Amino acid sequence: MIVTIIVFVLIFGVVVIAHELGHFLIAKLNGIKVLQFSIGMGPDIIKFTKGETKYVLKLLPIGGACMFEGEDGIYSTAPDSEEKDGQKPEGAFNDANVWSRIATVFAGPFFNIILAFLLSLIVVGFSGEVIPTINSLTEGYPAIEAGLQEGDIITKIDGERIYLQGEVTFASALSGGEPMEIEYKRDGAKYTTVVTPKFNEQDNRYYIGFTIGETIQCKGLDLIRYSVYEVRYWFKTTIKSLLMLVQGKLSANDLSGPVGIAATIDETIEVTKPYGLPTVVLTMINFAVLLSVNLGIMNLLPLPALDGGRLLFLFVEVVRGKPVSPDKEGLVHFVGFVALMVLMVFVLYNDIARIFIH
Secondary structure (H helix, E strand, C coil): CHHHHHHHHHHHHHHHHHHHHHHHHHHHHCCCCEEEEEEEEEEEEEEEEECCEEEEEEEEEEEEEEEECCHHHCCCCCHHHCCECCECCCCCHHHCCHHHHHHHHHHHHHHHHHHHHHHHHHHHHHHCEEEEEEEEECCCCHHHHCCCCCCCEEEEECCEECCCHHHHHHHHHCCCCCCEEEEEEECCEEEEEEECCEEECCCCEEECCEEEEEEECCCCHHHHHHHHHHHHHHHHHHHHHHHHHHCCCCCHHHCCCHHHHHHHHHHHHHHHHHHCHHHHHHHHHHHHHHHHHHHHHHHCCCCCCCHHHHHHHHHHHHHHCCCCCHHHHHHHHHHHHHHHHHHHHHHHHHHHHHHHHC
């Protein structure tokens, strides 16, 4: 359990630091004063001030924040930043050009995508990548009837380009039994067939009826290319999972919070431990890729208190030619923050309940 906690803190810490570092660096480049750079939530355990910024490490290893001068209409009360003679302090967030503010807010999620790519370089560089080559076919399933053969490489599913094994597995599991148009390559030529996945009651999911996956080693440009494909894969699965949540195909009970993520990390460590420490480390790095992409996308949702919500107000300002009242925007984000905390409590309860029942 101690190992799990350490790994959890490291993964969350790296992902959150990358996010807040994005806000921090782009704010600095645009002359916006950063009052506080904090990692975690809850009581402060370490804090110090360097230059104009207070750096804080908090007790709970989840979340983080970059507080800008004048954000939401709130200004610092430090002697060197108080309003003097009716003048606002220099470096206020709202005084920056609107596109500078958009870049500053967007930088957090964007740095998460950059982090995911850098971590993917490590994973793909050491373990290679698994491409969608058919290894074997299963009797009684539709792949054989559709004319697929061993050695075929899946290139498209329903018109969507496929590069990795996981994309085929994900598409099959989410097919709902609907016919799938599959493009594949055989001996350099491309063919198309239609497959209707078959439901497996024991696994409670649909299968096309083949095993798939060929590991290739990636170097040079291939390393960069397949690292991009890896990030693309997690990006797609996150977006599609969110759409399923909106469509009611998934429920709030399917969400996982920090406790659920920690439990998943613990299970993954136990499963990969027999294969040696390098496998455990690479698997955890890959998990960090998933988490970083998730954090980046979730923060871009146009909801109050999230980066996406702030971007929405900024784009409204671009259209209107003038900003929304900071007081009104601050109120909206405060309400959103309260709602977000309620959701976090709900997810935390579900995580604990699942572990207890299990």
